[in-house]
Amino acid sequence: MGIDNAITLEGAEDFADTMWPGGNDHFCKTVLSYSIQISELEKMVVRMVFESYGVYDQHHDSHKESTTYLLRMMKYRVPEKTEANVGCDAHTDKSFITVLHQNEVSGLEVKSKDGQWMSFTPSPSSFIVIAGDALLAWSNERINAPFHRVVMSESEPRYSVGLFSFIKGMIEVPEKLVDEKNPLRFKPFENFGLLRYFLTEEGREKESAIKAYCGV
Numbered sequence: 001m002g003i004d005n006a007i008t009l010e011g012a013e014d015f016a017d018t019m020w021p022g023g024n025d026h027f028c029k030t031v032l033s034y035s036i037q038i039s040e041l042e043k044m045v046v047r048m049v050f051e052s053y054g055v056y057d058q059h060h061d062s063h064k065e066s067t068t069y070l071l072r073m074m075k076y077r078v079p080e081k082t083e084a085n086v087g088c089d090a091h092t093d094k095s096f097i098t099v100l101h102q103n104e105v106s107g108l109e110v111k112s113k114d115g116q117w118m119s120f121t122p123s124p125s126s127f128i129v130i131a132g133d134a135l136l137a138w139s140n141e142r143i144n145a146p147f148h149r150v151v152m153s154e155s156e157p158r159y160s161v162g163l164f165s166f167i168k169g170m171i172e173v174p175e176k177l178v179d180e181k182n183p184l185r186f187k188p189f190e191n192f193g194l195l196r197y198f199l200t201e202e203g204r205e206k207e208s209a210i211k212a213y214c215g216v
């Protein structure tokens with residue numbers, strides 16, 4: 001369960017109204033303040049990415065307008081002796097960017113491109129920024145959306161909170177990120193429906209085939 005439109009008071013209130021009869025003002029203020037501050041970090045990362053690819057002026061405003069945020073809070077209990085793992089299975093996120101934070105209990109592991117699982121020592125002042133599938137698509141596969149998982153091996157429950165940014169509607173790859181060396185690639189993404197080839201001739205030809213594949 002998560003809070004949609006997490007950087008608006010309405011988003012926090014909708015969630016609180018579902019959880020508590022009569023809502024919960026204190027909860028709303030706390031999560032709203034957290035979400036807004038972490039969304040500033042997300043926006044800084046987005047800005048750096050857009051600037052580094054030289055597409056800030058042309059694409060940043062429309063990107064900003066179509067961004068929404070989801071906040072999810074997670075609890076991982078200590079596994080019973082007979083249980084192998086009660087964390088979360090390896091996956092990539094469907095988001096554009098995910099920003100994670102957790103209590104002092106470790107467990108998050110991220111897979112490097114060469115297949116090694118890397119773990120972290122949690123710190124109250126550190127946030128983990130992970131690229132999601134939408135950023136992989138937007139960057140025409142230049143930015144990897146890494147597999148990650150949670151493996152519980154400590155004797156305390158683990159609490160984490162994730163702010164996930166999403167692009168509403170279709171993901172368009174900036175023209176600058178498509179060239180002969182990096183032709184636009186087709187990937188139908190679960191949750192995103194279909195990714196159109198906006199820019200290439202090949203894409204236009206394939207569009208009807210893609211639509212048929214996705215049933216739209």
Ligand SMILES: O=C(O)CCC(=O)C(=O)O
Pocket residue numbers: 072074088093100102108148149150160161162
């Ligand atoms: O709890 C964590 O640190 C990771 C959670 C996660 O990967 C997710 O919710 O997608």
Ligand SMILES: [Fe+2]
Pocket residue numbers: 091092093098148
């Ligand atoms: Fe994740």
